[in-house]
Amino acid sequence: MSHKLKDHLEKIKDEVSKTDMLDESQKADSVKRIEEWVIEDKAFGTLKNELTEMSIFFEKLFAELGIE
Numbered sequence: 785m786s787h788k789l790k791d792h793l794e795k796i797k798d799e800v801s802k803t804d805m806l807d808e809s810q811k812a813d814s815v816k817r818i819e820e821w822v823i824e825d826k827a828f829g830t831l832k833n834e835l836t837e838m839s840i841f842f843e844k845l846f847a848e849l850g851i852e
Contacts, residue, residue: 793818795849796835796842805841814838 800806800814814835821831832851835842846852 790822792849792851793822796845799845803841806839810839814842 797815797818800811800818803811806814817831817834832842832846836846
């Protein structure tokens with residue numbers, strides 16, 4: 785996994801913990817999925833799709849981070 789991708793994932797986890805747009809269950813589920821993807825080193829696109837299906841928050845966050 786590239787260093788840039790790891791940086792993005794850490795930023796995403798940080799933003800997940802700070803947001804009021806997700807409830808605690810969604811936050812926990814999101815962080816769990818991100819950590820699993822880091823460990824398994826799977827394609828980021830699949831993770832992105834899973835997260836954006838969970839909440840519009842992620843679409844906004846990815847746009848802010850410049851992730852297409």
